[in-house]
Amino acid sequence: MIELRLDKFLKNSRLIKRRTLAKEVAGQGRITINGNPAKASTVLSIGDELVIRFGQKIVTIEVIALKEAVKKDEAQNLYKVISEEKVN
Template sequence: MEKIRIDKWLWAARFYKTRSLASQEITKGRVLVNGQPAKPAREVAVGDSVNVRKDHPAITVIVKQVSAVRGPAPVAQLLYEETAESREKREKAAELRRLAPEPAQTISIGRPTKRDRRQIDLIRGKG
């Protein structure tokens, strides 16, 4: 059975742009292998579960192939398969973001003018 370091695999599978960035994220505890925190030198094999907290919600994938070479994106996608539960959570979060109200729409008039500031001060008793 072939194994490879988790930082190399995450880089080859295009989860992170550089291997050093993958190592930093693993060290921060944002990557779990089979439900346990990992170190950059931790080896993964085919069938292992990898949880990556890069965005919200976290992505959970199953390792399908191992590769130490970073190739094009279509080839990198063959290295893993996202779990159905993870895909559902990601799609639900995307839908909630799409339906969320725009925060800037709640601001109707912008910053108070000098006159508005004086009136606010009078109401608060500072004038």
């Protein structure tokens, strides 16, 4: 089974463009995995639920695949969006 860090998954899935930015977002406490605060180094598993806060938006996704290298057009196959809500 492949193990992938949170920051690398976010970059590979194109949810966050750069790995350094993914580390920053996690460091600010804006990401939870299965309800627990996540660090950039947290190892993900298939089926994990991520809640990410992007500015005025909260996105909840489920991890459905983990891959080391992903082509741009395959990136969206790594996760499923469960919900997306705007925050004031």
